[in-house]
Amino acid sequence: MRIPPYYRQTGWQRFLAGMAIGGFISWIIFLYIFGSWQEIQSKEIQRQKDEIADLKKAVKIWQGDFNKLNEKNQEQLTVQNIKVKITNFEKYKLDLLSVSELEEMIKEDIDMVMAKDLESVYNNKDLIKKVIENKVFVLNDKRFKLQVKEMIVYTTLQIQLQIIMDG
Known part of the structure; x- marks a missing residue:
């Protein structure tokens, strides 16, 4: 090929x-x-x-x-602070130091509401009132009870109290 x-x-x-x-x-x-x-x-x-x-x-x-x-x-939406104010302490001639200590004791009693949501605190406001009003305090050898006059539930829980002589 x-x-x-x-x-x-x-x-x-x-x-x-x-x-x-x-x-x-x-x-x-x-x-x-x-x-x-x-x-x-x-x-x-x-x-x-x-x-x-x-x-x-x-x-x-x-x-x-x-x-x-x-x-x-x-x-x-949570309680950040608690403010307690006692309004009629002059009526019983209480000094500012004892009133301040009383306000601090109230704050310690209700500090469980700190960092709680507003709805649960508002739902338990009656319980908070009972905790405050059912306690007897002794100042200057006299027994006092507190009465809640006003409670504002917001990020700061504001409580206005009056002192009543325990009979």
């Missing part, structure tokens, strides 16, 4: 040379188009990455603010 002598025929040589040159040119065109598409896609991916990073930062900021607001609202 022998190979046919196509190298002598110029028509076949031109055809094969045209195929080689056409393949080379088409490969260059393919690389150019593919490269430009890849460049466009790379830019789009980078833009999307930047946008995702910005959105993640925004989400962190929003979540932080949301958590701070939740904590602030949680604080506002």
Whole structure:
């Protein structure tokens, strides 16, 4: 067997040379188009990455603010402080020190309401009144009871009391 002598025929040589040159040119065109598409896609991916990073930062900021607001609202919805005020201590000629000590004892008796939510404190206001009114206090060798005149339940529990001589 022998190979046919196509190298002598110029028509076949031109055809094969045209195929080689056409393949080379088409490969260059393919690389150019593919490269430009890849460049466009790379830019789009980078833009999307930047946008995702910005959105993640925004989400962190929003979540932080949301958590701070939740904590602030949680604080506002619980009893944070107790204020006790005795109004008519002058009637029984009591000194300010003993009245202040009496107010502190009342605060210690009802300190279980600290950090409780407002609804439960409001529902138990009658119990708080009974705790205060059923206790007898001795000041200057005299027995006194307290009567709740006003109770305001909010983040600060304010109680206004009057002293009554225990008979």
